[in-house]
Amino acid sequence: MHDHGLIETPEALQSFLDTIAGTDWIALDTEFMREKTYYPRLCLIQLATLDQIACVDPLQLDIKLLEPLLFDAGVTKVFHSASQDLEVLYRELGRVPAPVFDTQIAASMLGHGEQIGYANLVKAILDRDLDKSQTRTDWARRPLSKEQILYAADDVRFLATVFMRLLHELESHDRMHWLRPEMEALSDPGLYEPNPEAAWQRVSGAKRLKPRERGVLKAVAAWRERAAQASDRPRRWILADDILIDIARRTPEDTAALHQLRGFPDGMKPPRQEELLEAIREGQALPREEWPQLPDKAKLTxxxxxxxxxxxxxxxxxxxxxxxxxxxxxxxxxxxxxxxxxxxxxxxxxxxxxxxxxxxxxxxxxxxxxxxxxxxxxxxxx
The missing domain is CATH 1.10.150 (DNA polymerase; domain 1)
Structure with a gap:
């Protein structure tokens, strides 16, 4: 396999794209950071065929140069556990690459379990052990070490071969028609678009609230989501889940009452506190028919x-x-x-x-x- 290494210039990227011109599939992976941000920050894109491999640096290059490849309907984009990679690319490009092949889903249809990890799948199919030393590495820091680049490249180096093996098995077992609807669903932009109005459903403890309290939770969780988006900070940095639950139960009416909540951040600025109080009032004013409902659990005799x-x-x-x-x-x-x-x-x-x-x-x-x-x-x- 020819390794193009780390690509940092438009000329080197175009050379790689010329090399793989005519391929009908490409294995992809991304490295990103989001520990300190709301939106994931794309730090590296790895691409491979069976005989070509490259790591593209999006901190040095405009990744729109990859759009002809990513949105070519004649080129299948191969990922393992695709959703997070597709979310990152959707955020960067405003569109979801298609068509897509997810080796994790494909493997589940061939008896490898429901959500097998990439390293375990490589071991099961290729009997190769992957290096895990860079699992917690800082992909945003430059320059990248040789060890980081090799580790990242391995994520697609073996993915290309795994894809071909899975594809052969699916075809030999006549299961490709199982896979197509699942793959088409992955390219739905709605999967990757944040929805503040549904944010309350992800708050730990929401199920323990009374219906009217869930109305308050829905309003303040939506406020938190928008605040996190606007500041590009993790939602927990705005307010932790347990504080949202406390607010839904106690419905503080002024800033003094807010600061009586255990763990409420002292550094929250007055304008943001007023926004939060307005969200609380909005949640309290919700009519009964608009209180958010938990999914009905079927009652069986x-x-x-x-x-x-x-x-x-x-x-x-x-x-x-x-x-x-x-x-x-x-x-x-x-x-x-x-x-x-x-x-x-x-x-x-x-x-x-x-x-x-x-x-x-x-x-x-x-x-x-x-x-x-x-x-x-x-x-x-x-």
């Missing part, structure tokens, strides 16, 4: 609990027969949704999950068959 247990047994049996883990197909909540619905509800109601497990479970739930034990395992007979 004792008999339905037994049926759901058997549905889970069928899920595991279908998974075993297809040499895939049950968790990669569905969870218990999906089985319950199928039980409580019309047989076409939720993740098990359509697509590849329905094909290999959902239709079998739904058929038995509908009373269309008798569950028996055979030498091959569980089976439904008419």
């Amino acid at each position: 004792e008999a339905e609990e037994v049926l759901a247990d058997i549905g889970m047994a069928l899920l595991r049996e279908c998974a075993r027969r297809n040499q895939i883990t049950a968790g990669a197909i569905a969870q218990r909540k999906d089985v319950v949704e199928l039980l409580k619905g019309d047989g076409t509800s939720g993740r098990l109601g359509s697509g590849w999950r329905h094909e290999i497990a959902g239709k079998t479970i739904a058929r038995w739930f509908a009373g269309d068959g008798e569950l028996t034990r055979t030498e091959e395992g569980l089976q439904i007979r008419p």
Whole structure:
């Protein structure tokens, strides 16, 4: 494999792009920092084919030079656990690269577990141990060491080979049609656009609040999210989750009451304190019908609990027969949704999950068959 090393000039980048011209796929990874910021700061982009590899320095280059490659519909962009990389690139470019192939999702469809890490996948497929010495490195600091660059390059050096192996297995098992809808969903910009109005759902302790208190939490969590975005600081630096919960319960009415909250930051400026108080008042004024609701948890009778247990047994049996883990197909909540619905509800109601497990479970739930034990395992007979 030809290693182009660290690319820091437009000329070197163009030379690399000319070298890989005509490829129909490219392996990608990114290194970024966000410990001290709200938005991730892109620090490195690694790219590879089977015979070419390069690390591109976005702190020295305008990465818009990569747009023709990243947005070429004829070039598949290969990532492992793509969501964070795609979030970073969406932030930088305003668009999501497409089409995408995620080796973590592909591996789950071939029996490697639900969310296998990259190092474990490389070990499982290539029997290679990756260096983990740079896991906590500062990618924003320059110059980058030779060890950092080698470590980063390895993230795509082996990804290229892993991709080809997974692609071959998916095709030989006729599972590419399982993968396509999952991959297309990854390129939805809505996945990577911050939504302040939904920020309350990520606050630890939200489920323990009363409905009216959740109305206050929704308003102050949205305020915190916007404040974090405006200052490009982690949301916890604005206010910690436990303080948001305390505010939702106690609804302080003035700045003196705010400072009585345990852990409230002394350094918060008066204008921001007034914004917070206004958010509290906004949350208190929400009418009952606008109080945020927690997702309804299906209530099952004792008999339905037994049926759901058997549905889970069928899920595991279908998974075993297809040499895939049950968790990669569905969870218990999906089985319950199928039980409580019309047989076409939720993740098990359509697509590849329905094909290999959902239709079998739904058929038995509908009373269309008798569950028996055979030498091959569980089976439904008419």
